[in-house]
Amino acid sequence: MEGSALLVLLVVAALAFTLGRRGRGDVAPVAPAAAGPAGEDVADDAERADGPWRTEFVDALNQPALLLDGHGHVQAANRAARELLGLTSPTLGGSILESTASTGVADVVARVRSGRAPLTVDVERAGRELRVSASLVGDETLVVLTDRTRERQIEDLRRDFVVNASHELKTPVTAIQTLGDAIAVTLPEDPDRAGSLIKRLNDESERLARLVGELLDLRRLEVAGPLERVPVDLAEVVRLVVAEQTPRAEGRRVTLEVDVPDTAPVAGVHADLEAVVKNLVSNAIKYNRDDGSVHVTLATDGSDRVLQVADTGIGIRQQDVPRVFERFYRVDTARSRATGGTGLGLSIVRHAVERHGGTVQVESELGAGTTFRVRLPIGSEA
Numbered sequence: 303m304e305g306s307a308l309l310v311l312l313v314v315a316a317l318a319f320t321l322g323r324r325g326r327g328d329v330a331p332v333a334p335a336a337a338g339p340a341g342e343d344v345a346d347d348a349e350r351a352d353g354p355w356r357t358e359f360v361d362a363l364n365q366p367a368l369l370l371d372g373h374g375h376v377q378a379a380n381r382a383a384r385e386l387l388g389l390t391s392p393t394l395g396g397s398i399l400e401s402t403a404s405t406g407v408a409d410v411v412a413r414v415r416s417g418r419a420p421l422t423v424d425v426e427r428a429g430r431e432l433r434v435s436a437s438l439v440g441d442e443t444l445v446v447l448t449d450r451t452r453e454r455q456i457e458d459l460r461r462d463f464v465v466n467a468s469h470e471l472k473t474p475v476t477a478i479q480t481l482g483d484a485i486a487v488t489l490p491e492d493p494d495r496a497g498s499l500i501k502r503l504n505d506e507s508e509r510l511a512r513l514v515g516e517l518l519d520l521r522r523l524e525v526a527g528p529l530e531r532v533p534v535d536l537a538e539v540v541r542l543v544v545a546e547q548t549p550r551a552e553g554r555r556v557t558l559e560v561d562v563p564d565t566a567p568v569a570g571v572h573a574d575l576e577a578v579v580k581n582l583v584s585n586a587i588k589y590n591r592d593d594g595s596v597h598v599t600l601a602t603d604g605s606d607r608v609l610q611v612a613d614t615g616i617g618i619r620q621q622d623v624p625r626v627f628e629r630f631y632r633v634d635t636a637r638s639r640a641t642g643g644t645g646l647g648l649s650i651v652r653h654a655v656e657r658h659g660g661t662v663q664v665e666s667e668l669g670a671g672t673t674f675r676v677r678l679p680i681g682s683e684a
C-alpha cells in the first residue's frame with residue numbers, strides 16, 4: 303500500500319476513535335470559543351473544549367492536512383497545509399474550493415463525500431503536483447496532501463535520461479553494425495579500403511566505451527554518501543593531465559600554458575578530481591581555434607584551492623551558459639560528436655566538484671573564449 307494511503311487509514315482510524323469518544327453531532331467551529339463565565343452548562347464546556355482539538359489534531363500530522371465539516375467547509379488546516387496552499391485565516395471556514403482554489407482538490411473531496419470511500423488522486427495546482435488522499439470520518443472529511451512536485455521532476459529527469467542515453471548509445475552501436483557489414487563485404491574485394499573502415503570501426507567502439515564509462519562515472523558520482531577522502535595533490539593531477547593532453551593540443555595547434563605551485567593538496571577522491579581537470583582541459587582544447595591557447599592555473603584562496611582553465615576558443619552564447627552542465631547538453635551537437643564529445647563531461651565536472659563541497663563557475667564571451675573556475679575546499683584531511 304502507498305505510504306500516504308496507509309497514513310490516511312491510520313489517521314482516519316485515530317480520528318474515528320476520537321470522534322466516537324466525543325459522540326456524533328458535537329461538531330464545533332475551529333475558532334476557539336470565547337471563554338465564558340464559570341458555571342456555564344456542560345454542553346457549552348464540551349463545545350468550547352471541542353473547538354481546538356481539530357486544530358491540534360491536524361497540527362500533530364507532519365504532512366499537510368485539512369479537516370472539513372459535514373458541509374465540506376474547512377475547519378482546520380495545519381501549518382504545512384497553509385504554507386503549501388497559501389491559506390490565510392480568512393479563507394478557513396470557506397468551502398474547499400474557496401480555500402484551496404483547486405477544482406482538482408475540490409473534486410476529490412466531492413467524490414469521497416458522495417462515494418463514501420477513501421480516494422487518492424494526483425492533481426496539479428499552481429504548477430505543483432499534489433497527491434490528495436481524502437477519507438470520511440463520520441460527516442467530516444480528512445484531506446492529507448503530499449507535495450510530489452520534486453519527486454515528479456526527478457522521475458521526469460530519470461525518464462529523459464534513459465531516453466537520451468539510449469539515443470546516444472544507439473549512434474555508435476548502429477555505426478559499428480554498419481561498419482562491420484561493410485568490412486565483411488569489402489575485405490575480400492578491396493583490402494586497402496577495408497583498412498580505413500576498420501579504423502572508423504575502432505573510433506566508434508572507442509566512442510561507445512567512452513560513453514559507457516562516462517555514464518558509469520555519472521552514476522557513481524550521483525550516489526549520495528560520505529566520500530572516502532585522501533590527500534590528493536591537485537598540482538600533480540594538473541601536470542599529469544596536461545602532459546597526457548599535450549599531443550592532442552599540438553595536433554590542433556593549441557598551446558597549453560600551466561601555472562601551478564609545486565604541491566597543492568586537497569582532501570578528496572583522486573579519480574573524481576582527475577575527471578574534473580581532464581574534462582575541463584579537454585574541452586578547452588576541443589572548443590578552441592587553431593593557434594589558440596589554454597591557460598591552466600591553480601591558486602590558494604583562504605581555505606580553498608582555485609583551479610582555473612581559460613581558453614581562447616569559440617566561446618559560449620550567454621543563453622547557453624547555464625545549460626552546459628546539463629547531461630547531454632551540447633551547444634553544437636555536430637561539433638561535439640565530431641570531436642568525440644558525449645555531452646556528459648561538464649555534468650561529471652559539476653557532480654564531482656559539488657560532491658567535494660566545491661563550486662564551479664563559467665564565464666564566456668562568444669568568439670573570444672571561456673574560463674571555468676573551480677573552487678575546492680582544501681579539507682582538514684589534506
Ligand code: ADP
Nearest residue numbers: 585589626632633634638643644645646647648
Ligand atoms: P561534450 O562531450 O559535448 O564536450 P560537455 O558536457 O563537456 O560535453 O560540454 C557540454 C557543451 O558545452 C559542449 O558540447 C560545448 O558546446 C560546450 N562547451 C564546453 N566547454 C566549452 C569550452 N571550453 N568552450 C566552448 N564551449 C564549451
